Amino acid sequence: MNDVIQTPYYLIDKSLLLRNMERIARVREASGAKALLALKCFATWSAFDFMRDYMDGTTSSSLNEVRLGHERFGKETHAYSVAYADYEIDEVVSHADKIIFNSISQLERYADNAAGIVRGLRLNPQVSSSSFDLADPARPFSRLGEWDLSKVEAVMDRISGFMIHNNCENSDFSLFDRMLGQIEERFAPLLRKAEWVSLGGGIHFTGDDYPIDQFAERLKRFAGEYGVQVYLEPGEASITKSTTLEVTVLDTLFNGKNLAIVDSSIEAHMLDLLIYRESAKVAPNAGPHRYMICGKSCLAGDIFGEFHFEHELKVGDRISFQDAAGYTMVKKNWFNGVKMPSIAIRELDGSIRTVREFDYADYEQSLS
Numbered sequence: 295m296n297d298v299i300q301t302p303y304y305l306i307d308k309s310l311l312l313r314n315m316e317r318i319a320r321v322r323e324a325s326g327a328k329a330l331l332a333l334k335c336f337a338t339w340s341a342f343d344f345m346r347d348y349m350d351g352t353t354s355s356s357l358n359e360v361r362l363g364h365e366r367f368g369k370e371t372h373a374y375s376v377a378y379a380d381y382e383i384d385e386v387v388s389h390a391d392k393i394i395f396n397s398i399s400q401l402e403r404y405a406d407n408a409a410g411i412v413r414g415l416r417l418n419p420q421v422s423s424s425s426f427d428l429a430d431p432a433r434p435f436s437r438l439g440e441w442d443l444s445k446v447e448a449v450m451d452r453i454s455g456f457m458i459h460n461n462c463e464n465s466d467f468s469l470f471d472r473m474l475g476q477i478e479e480r481f482a483p484l485l486r487k488a489e490w491v492s493l494g495g496g497i498h499f500t501g502d503d504y505p506i507d508q509f510a511e512r513l514k515r516f517a518g519e520y521g522v523q524v525y526l527e528p529g530e531a532s533i534t535k536s537t538t539l540e541v542t543v544l545d546t547l548f549n550g551k552n553l554a555i556v557d558s559s560i561e562a563h564m565l566d567l568l569i570y571r572e573s574a575k576v577a578p579n580a581g582p583h584r585y586m587i588c589g590k591s592c593l594a595g596d597i598f599g600e601f602h603f604e605h606e607l608k609v610g611d612r613i614s615f616q617d618a619a620g621y622t623m624v625k626k627n628w629f630n631g632v633k634m635p636s637i638a639i640r641e642l643d644g645s646i647r648t649v650r651e652f653d654y655a656d657y658e659q660s661l662s
């Protein structure tokens with residue numbers, strides 16, 4: 295480990311990223327589907343030069359993301375947002391090849407602004423793989439996409455394709471397959487009129503044991519059946535298991551349990567875990583000494599989780615939280631003014647370079 299970098303820092307390992315990139319490239323090749331990086335999940339642009347060769351471009355959720363995708367990644371740039379504002383639509387269009395509206399009313403409002411690029415609409419199939427209410431696009435009263443076939447048919451003259459995002463961390467190919475079947479049953483008349491369909495993200499197809507060939511075959515069959523270009527929007531699947539959050543123990547206590555406080559904060563640096571009530575991961579998580587690893591913010595529940603270690607923890611010990619790329623760097627914040635983790639990249643030759651450090655000026659400038 296490189297001791298010259300001050301913790302906390304996110305460490306992106308290109309050799310681990312490469313594993314995901316190669317799987318994505320294999321699916322693209324075998325299925326004909328295009329793969330766009332979902333910037334909402336991972337937007338650390340220092341890694342884009344490396345990822346670009348394996349992916350077709352980016353997809354976005356806002357003006358800032360579409361601009362970043364266009365300027366830093368290039369290739370194909372999809373724009374999507376739950377709702378665009380009048381003051382941003384022209385700039386969004388200037389950065390995008392394709393724009394996907396979330397609702398028919400947004401399409402009608404901005405169809406003319408977007409007349410020069412490809413336009414599409416988000417469909418909501420009202421079925422999802424999410425076990426989290428918070429991340430379930432098909433939750434009751436969902437605002438995410440249109441579902442009424444006749445209303446969508448009426449605007450087909452203004453669009454040429456659809457985006458359907460209803461998977462969430464779905465590592466079960468048969469569930470993906472079944473839900474795609476339900477989408478086909480429900481939306482076949484629309485799919486037949488489309489030129490392209492994005493199946494969104496949330497499909498864990500770069501995970502170990504995922505039946506990549508069956509997946510690719512299913513995508514190819516779908517594309518052939520409806521005569522469409524299929525897109526995937528992998529966020530988590532692009533960067534899964536590629537990155538750690540490196541932290542240092544600052545203090546230890548015993549309060550009925552062994553506690554160790556580290557120079558980071560789950561609230562500030564791995565917020566998704568807190569939101570979804572999940573534990574961080576430490577590897578190998580084995581040994582006789584069990585500790586609750588706590589963040590240094592004032593939040594009582596700023597706890598990364600409980601883990602096993604081979605030896606007693608002491609001040610200065612290093613801990614690596616695993617799988618720290620997705621929805622971490624894009625969500626990090628200045629809560630408590632806790633030092634924001636630097637970002638470092640381990641190159642394929644093993645050398646590590648710091649690509650970003652944050653200091654007091656960044657904290658100060660985030661406020662006024």
Ligand SMILES: Cc1ncc(COP(=O)(O)O)c(C=O)c1O
Nearest residue numbers: 332335459495496527528529530
């Ligand atoms: C429209 C859309 N595409 C892609 C993604 C990326 O999902 P994941 O990171 O789970 O692959 C999301 C997640 O919010 C999304 O809403």
Ligand SMILES: NCCCCNCC[C@H](N)C(=O)O
Nearest residue numbers: 426429462463495496570572
């Ligand atoms: N680990 C708990 C669930 C995470 C949900 N993933 C991110 C959001 C997702 N892409 C979505 O909202 O659809």
